[in-house]
Amino acid sequence: MADEDFVEFAQATVGRLRDAAFLMCRDWHLAQDLTQTTLAKVYANWRRVRRADDPHAYARKILLRCMIDQQRRRSSRELAMSAPPERGEEHPAELRMTLLEAVATLPLRDRAIIVLRYWDDLSVETTAEVVGVSTAVVKSQSMRSLNRLRELLGETRSELFAEERH
Amino acid sequence: MGDVRGRFRDDLAQHPAPPLGDLVQQSVVQGRRLRRRRRLAQFGAGGSALAMLLVIGLAAGPLGVGADDAGQPGGMNVGSPGGSIDTATPSPAGSSDGAPGGLESGTGGDPRRPAPPARSTTVIDTVRIGAGPDGELLTTTPQGALELLTRLLPKGKTSGYASLESSGAGPGMPYVQLYLDRGDGPGMLRLSIYRDNLGGNPVPGTVELTEVPDNCVQNQMVTVHHRGGLQVDLMISTCLFWDAKGTVPAPPVLSVKEATEIAGNPIWGTELPAEFVLNGAKRFPTLDRSNG
Secondary structure, X not given: OHHHHHHHHHHHHHHHHHHHXXXXXXXXXXHHXXXXXXXXXXXXXXXXXXXXXXXXXXXXXXXXXXXXXXXXXXXXXXXHHOOXXXXXXXXXXXXXXXXXXXXXXXXXXXXXXXXXXXXXXOOHHHHHHHHOOOHHHHHHHHHHHHHHHHHHHOHHHHHHHHHHOO | OHHHHHHHHHHHHOOOOOOOOOHHHHHHHHHHHHHHHXXXXXXXXXXXXXXXXXXXXXXXXXXXHHHHHHOOOOOOOOXXXXXXXXXXXXXXXXXXXXXXXXXXXXXXXXXXXXXXXXXXXXEEEEOOOOOOXXXXXXXXXXXXXHHHHHHHOOOOEXXXXXXXXXXXXXXXXXXXXXXXXXXXXXXXXXXXXXXXXXXXXXXXXXXXXXXXXXXXXXXXXXXXXXXXXXXXEEEEOOEEEEOOOEEEEOOXXXXXXXXXXXXXXXXXXXXXXXXXXXXXXXXXXXXXXXXX
């Protein structure tokens, strides 16, 4: 049954998909909504998706589109959850920026490239396909974004991305 | 690359995810609607086809389209707390089949009254309790418990925060209450962390469901047993409780499955990551005390 196939696929991917969404938006509720919408769209196109070479990459492509759509019609609602700056001011231990906060400063496309490459472990080629750019752009933007993250995270974490230089 | 992922993982650990609930089922329902809408749009492209569609739609609607929705788990009740209760894992013993969560029992009895004989506790599931939190830990306070609870709850507006008396509970074992409104009005939840020190505890990860049809405050209580004999109780009420004013009916705002995921979160304990305790103290500087 197609439904059973889909449910099996969805159950295998939902957690990872939602984590990726959260890493891009830093709001679990929004990540949950986006994941549900993504899976609904995957379901609606399931016949095509199941024939794709990599259904998981296809799902990520839809997630990214949902996220771009959502960003276009952004409301104040989604911003309410983000409070790290205030917390940081009141707790010196938290002044140091987390990777999540640093990634949030990147434009959405660059954020997506970082998350897809380094969290989802997608290849340069697959990342390029998901984001809809060339592999050259993925490589150059990855480098640029990692440099930016290094700057933001400061010296204590400068070694973090040492291995990323390629 | 692994290090970046490790950092992401660390950051994720600082932001516990709410339960997935029935997200997959709801996406199936939403996906079916999308597919139907798309098909209708395709059919509607031609004038004569539109006329035919109207006729066919009127004739087949209740059997085709409607049946499609009705056949879904929670299909017609997406977002409705009442609907989500129905998707909860049923008791294998079937002890509560006649009263699935007391959905309509909003006018329950006096919650201060001792639990009536109708109370039933059944082991309904076993979950994996993951590794506990790392980093600096502080003794769990009611405020810290509320902070963690509000982060684990599904989307909705919370209010009515309170700390309750918990007889026999030791340090770091609070008993807290809040209201959650997922769009259908506020419903009450209570959470307690407890260790009875009597030994003979079920294995960690055991999930019990206690149903007390006559008690609207503890109408359904999900207990997840953690390591060291600690248990986390999450009560799904069917009323709001106001001090000295009695109760008013309220919808249950969590399914048993959602409550299980929340109570089974490995972060719960007599100590919590400092972040939750400190933020809780800031966020809930004064807590009402209920005599619940």
